[in-house]
Amino acid sequence: MLPLKHGLHETTLLEALAALPYMDMVPISPALQQRVALKMTRKSFPPQSSLLQDPCGIFFVSEGTIEIQFDDDMVEVHSKTFLFDRSSHAMPSLVDVNIMAVDNVECLVLSADDFANTIGITLQHRRVEHPLAFITAFDTTPQNESAPPRKLSI
Structure with missing residues (x-):
């Protein structure tokens, strides 16, 4: 059981998690x-916190x-049900952001x-920088390149 007040939030929470920006880049089960x-x-969170x-x-x-509140004076207002994560909504190197509770949140x-x-x-574990990187990324099979290829006699 999810720790929610209203059962209606269960589907919404899972859908919101699936919609996070990085979830479509790397499928999360x-x-x-x-x-x-x-x-x-x-x-x-009390008001104004x-x-x-x-x-x-x-x-x-x-x-x-x-x-x-963004540093360029742009403001977005969101009410229930809204999901945000620190990495997508608060990137100090790109923009200064403050997220405040308007009322009791x-x-x-x-x-x-x-x-x-x-x-x-x-x-x-799923980050791939090169299209073929996944082929060797988790290959832990020992490779012995100095041994000559063996021929099979049939």
Whole structure:
């Protein structure tokens, strides 16, 4: 059972996890999405508090409204149900972002450690920089190049 107030959020949470920007680059199994959803815990944020002061990796807004303030004075407002992750919405090298609770906000959050141990590991193992890299990336078979090829006599 997912740690949710309303059963209606279960499908929405799993769909939201599947829609994260990096999920389509590297297919993440439904079983892993379910595992991630089960690791998420409930956290409350009072009005005018910054969600980014919390070290969590993923935030799923289940109640309330948040405001994403960018350094170029652009503002986005999102209400339930909205999912965002630190890596996609808060990249300090590209843009300065602040994510504030407008009113009382309830979120399901995934800790940075749980993110690293689930999605992070999967992304790391499946990252491919060259189209043929996957062929040798996990090949642990010992290769003995100095031995001449053997001929089979039939």
